[in-house]
Amino acid sequence: MKNLYIDFDGVILDTITPVYNLAKKLNLDVKTQTKEVGLLFSKLDWETLIEESEELSNSINSIKDLKESKKFNISILTHINSLKEAKAKIEFINNLFDDLTIIPVPKSCSKTMMTQTKDAILVDDYSGNLREWESKGGIGVKYTKEKEECDFINITSLEEIMELF
Template sequence: MQNVYIDFDGVLGVFDTSKSLEEVAAAGYSLTLPMIQNMCQAVNMLRLDPDLNKRYDVKLLSAIINDQAGDDKTEVLRREFDDDFADKAVFVRYGESKAPYAQDNILLDDFSHNLHEWESNGGIGIKVYNGINGNHGSWHGYAVQTTARPEVIYHTVKGILNEIHA
């Protein structure tokens, strides 16, 4: 079984660039964030797809500033998805690499640095363009757009997974 890891900030939840680190670190911060509905719906379609279920486990992989932020994000997953998705969420600390999870696994992330690191460590990255990022043009791999309809995001990711698997 391979893992398809989904980033939180800028992928499932709107990333608010105006917030300070202090505000992000405050209890309850993630609970009030607007969600990126197209991505949330597409992730649910991927999670519940019977073909993909046999080969892939879809789970969150997110960086957090403190334990409270992890608890808050878990609560958001419980609210927006279900207990299963919330309970298997994986967290790393801010400044820590996601790369230890990369080997043979897939990562959907909005931050090219994470994706480059991921691919250097034996994984495959899928860049999520959310309208804020992508200004440096350093990513030339697989990609999806949060403005696309959920079905389009779902079919795009499924197509990528099938190509990788082939």
């Protein structure tokens, strides 16, 4: 079985759009005011946010299929800004799946610091995470909503992992 790590925000749920909309309302520029945006993230009501976020391209059923294939040892590997965010994500995953590992990663730590990376797959929507992952001997797979030219294997649905590996 291959180790497969799946990001949460922007891969399983589109939590980013509601956060960016809120930032816009508060006149925060997510690209430049990183400290303020970090603070916003840490204060969010994650249970509501998760409820309001849309599932990305049938991600939940795709994870179920990947799990049933028995080809992969799957964990969710997600950055968190607060313990409340971790708890909301853990509860969301636990309600949907039996026996799926979830690893919350403090925002200031690299995902590579939390697990073994060698020959493991990371599906993430953020190239920075994938670059770090590959520098530690892992395989980076970039999830995007639409096909895109990039330095990584690119997928628009988690289902594609089944044929790729």
